[in-house]
Amino acid sequence: MDYLNALEEAWGMDDNAEKVKLLEQAIASADMYNDVESAVEARELLIETCLTAGFPKKQLKAFSWLVKKWEDDNSSVDTFDLLWNYKWISEQIATFDEISKTQINRLLEDMKLKFELQNYSLRPYYKVCTLDAMWMGEVEKAKQFFVKWNNTEADHLNDCLACETCSQASYYYFIKDYEKAKETATPIINGKLACAEVPHYTYGEMALVYLELGDAEMAQECFDKGYPLVEKQSALIQPLSCLLKYLVKTNQTEKAREVIDAHLEIVLQAESGMERLLFLQAAYPLFDREKEADLVEMTEALTAKFDVRNGNSYYQDSLNAY
Template sequence: MDYLNDLESVWGMDDTPEKVKVLERIIAGADLYNNIEDGIEAREMLIDTCLTVGLPKKQLQAFSWLIKKWEDVDSDYYIDTDNLFWQYKWICYYVPTFDEVSKAQIDGLLNDMKEKFEQQNYSLRPYYKVCTLAAMSMGDVEKAKELFEKWSTTKGDYLNDCPACETSVQVHYFCFIQDYETAEKTAKPIIEGKQLCAKVPHFTYGDMALAYLTLGNEKMAQECFDKGYPLVEKQSSLLTPLGQLLKYLVLTNQTEKAREVINTNLEIVLQAKNGLDRLIFLQAAYPLFDREKEADLIEMTKALTAKFDARNGNNYYQDLLNK
């Protein structure tokens, strides 16, 4: 029962791919010996670790097991509902970013989240937030606007995200609908360092580099890149802002720096399990790909673009590629 030794040691480990491997060994051992309690503990830790490391598919697998145990009314094992439902937000955020997940599956998961939050008398504000993000991931502008209104007007509770995260996603939304003036105003407390958290301002710098550029504030756009890139370089859980910052370099003709960013980060991008993260980076890099030497990357970008648009039922990502 070596997995028990792993369970003792894993608490002192940083969130790294190695920790994920250790937790997976613990889960395998706990399942082999039908040790439900340790299986619960290891999966809860795995979900948290994968959020940092950037392995959302492993998160989903662990969460699916936990939710089934939580739903088992005959189970004698305790699963913290608040913690589980907090993690539900993460899962629903990431699922639409997988190209292999169908729209029906996404809708099914979101509906299940709503039902469970209502049954437990939680606020639906987090539900409307992840639905807004899902609509954005699927390029549905009108639906995103409708859901953003519900998110904004629904009172939150203690399962609401921190102020910095709320602001960051609002900025992302305003950039998505191309309301860059409102994005600039909304981002002000983050840009000024008044709102911070584990992944803010990391995400905001990516959005605002492009927003400031569109608004003609080249100084602030460059400042967002200069401050943002060191935060996201070679970070597998931060590929979306990395792709946005790369796009900024391409749009401002900083070709040498853009190629450096591509070369430095391409390996982790290609290893990413999250198809949308890969697509955002590849589309940003697309204008610089050598049509002969990097034909495989060109075809990969086109194929992934077509796959997401087919799933989403629109031409949103093809239109972005054509710009």
């Protein structure tokens, strides 16, 4: 069957839109032929691919199918793989403005229950709760979950040390403890810790951290090293947005406009509302209020939409302060 050849071909491809399309075709055919084993394999590969290629909605759709299949018959989906993927999905769920707080909380509770029933540590659960609280601008809630995250013993479902460290540094940046963010991220900045997406994510926030601490040389170094890693990468709009914000804050207007022009189309096509919001807010001070009125309006509308969902004014406050 052609879909089996397509699935085999996908394993040898780079993570990009073409691979995603091929996997979606394989999934459709496997479902049509009721080939559960291939349908599971294709969806698990799609989830992994979307993490790099930048299609979080497709990732969420594939994961939802796997969860239902596991709940109906857990012999068809590997439990460890499902729970591992649960971390990725839960960590990003709050970045969709169309998903309510009730739905987010329901997903997180389901993750907790599944981890508990399989006797795994809740450390990953507390981590994603921290990160989702950060996405939603809930400072006190993030602080509470951060303590639980770091006080809970790890097991085989824990993230690698580089990812853990990157997320911890991000938390300290979020609560504006810049000295602690710098201290935490130092092994990454020094090249002693790395993985598939680290230091890609770290450089963006650290450029802003060093700027806040008055170390202009290190801030610029973070930009110079970080930008080539995230340039035109649709899955790395978040750190790109931090680097753009750094350029605007340091009055590197010409370079900032270059970054905006090179990435605006990618950003506007992003499936995650949060990715669009972060980039648009970073670019907001440079938008021409007449010629780019649509972008100004889009930024303000998306800011309001997330704040209404979150029940606070975190993103409006961020925009006002910037």
